Amino acid sequence: MTGDPNFMSSLARGIAVIRAFSDQQRTLTISQISHKTGIPRAAVRRCLYSLKQLGYADSEAHNFRLTPKVLTLGYSYLSSTPLAVSAQPCLNNISRILHESCSLAVMDSNEVLYVSRSAQSRIMSVALNVGSRLPAYCTSLGRVILAHMSEEALAQYFNTVTLRAYTDKTVVSQAKLMEIFATIRQNGYVIIEEELEIGLRSMAVPVRGASGKVTAALNVSAQATRISSKRMREDFLAILQGGAQELSAMLP
């Protein structure tokens, strides 16, 4: 996008600096951010200076941190999107009935992006929140969405993604994944066992917009030792599908 006179590279850099803080300790120095983003130190310094003037960053000595005001950016999306606004009560309800964490996600650049989440307190090591990202091919949310993509979109996905094994159960063969996708389209749901993290089992169902196109996925995750896949199919599936129907009605 260099050379495009309409593209504001300083806006791109400012956003990249904000994102450098993801999953980090609280504070970062200018050189740490420069190293992480590939943006020259002088430009990082100007970004942080501007973000600080605007109230989105703060510093102590040479250590910078984001301020809670950054949350108002995510809120701009949440409060302007009917699905995000209305999903929370629906997810809370499912989570309360099943006593497990429930999440709604969409695809964003080869990853699943959590749009809404109702977490139960027995959490696994995966600390997930609204805005979290996970690989699509080895998560139940991602696999349900991938299974319903067009052939072209799926080809594009496999051309650009790196399939890596998170556990010794992670499926990393494209051919095997294509078979799994066919089964998902047939069954209308997926259960994934310990492919992202040992001890984690999760079930997802597609969420369709008014056009019938799958635009999101809804899942429930639980400790594999506590909830069997049989139990998921018998007790969780119908409730999850009911939730997906309810959410569908909110989609354009």
Next chain:
Amino acid sequence: MTGDPNFMSSLARGIAVIRAFSDQQRTLTISQISHKTGIPRAAVRRCLYSLKQLGYADSEAHNFRLTPKVLTLGYSYLSSTPLAVSAQPCLNNISRILHESCSLAVMDSNEVLYVSRSAQSRIMSVALNVGSRLPAYCTSLGRVILAHMSEEALAQYFNTVTLRAYTDKTVVSQAKLMEIFATIRQNGYVIIEEELEIGLRSMAVPVRGASGKVTAALNVSAQATRISSKRMREDFLAILQGGAQELSAMLP
């Protein structure tokens, strides 16, 4: 900040365009955003063009909307802040015990900003979420934080805030608010009844950092007709104070 060579006005404008979508219908046109932000149409167009290139906005005909990717910005704060990461299980727990919504907030430019929230599904008309803002002087969260501010910070607050009555019960007299703050410091909590919205009662307690300074507030809100203030004091206060203690331990 005009004329400051280190200040990136294009970053400021890009962020203002993102924030223009808050509490709006899903889509906005260039002229609507220009009208709302005071940024010239040509500059708004460039911001939207750049945000679209970066994947944070999308358009259909002349209507622009934010994409879920905007959530990753808020996530940058959430995932880099120990308090925000750890607060959710604590709030979920309180919310589950009391069967009411529970929120954690900090001050940001004269308003309270929701950092974490665990909502029960019987919600009032106030649709609140992480990143939401509310006036400080007429909310329980805000009043607890204001009550513990330094004299200088409080003078600055009253110099810049406009006290307006949201209901006929809203206290808008500075002198009366100062009296209320003194009582809050004495009692260690506050109950607010229908000052923000008719039918809403809420109780808040301060959350202190390691230095003893009040840096956040924790509250529970309920329908005024269902939960009396006596019931709040007898059944809610101890649980809320326990939660505040737990959260304090996470603060620097």
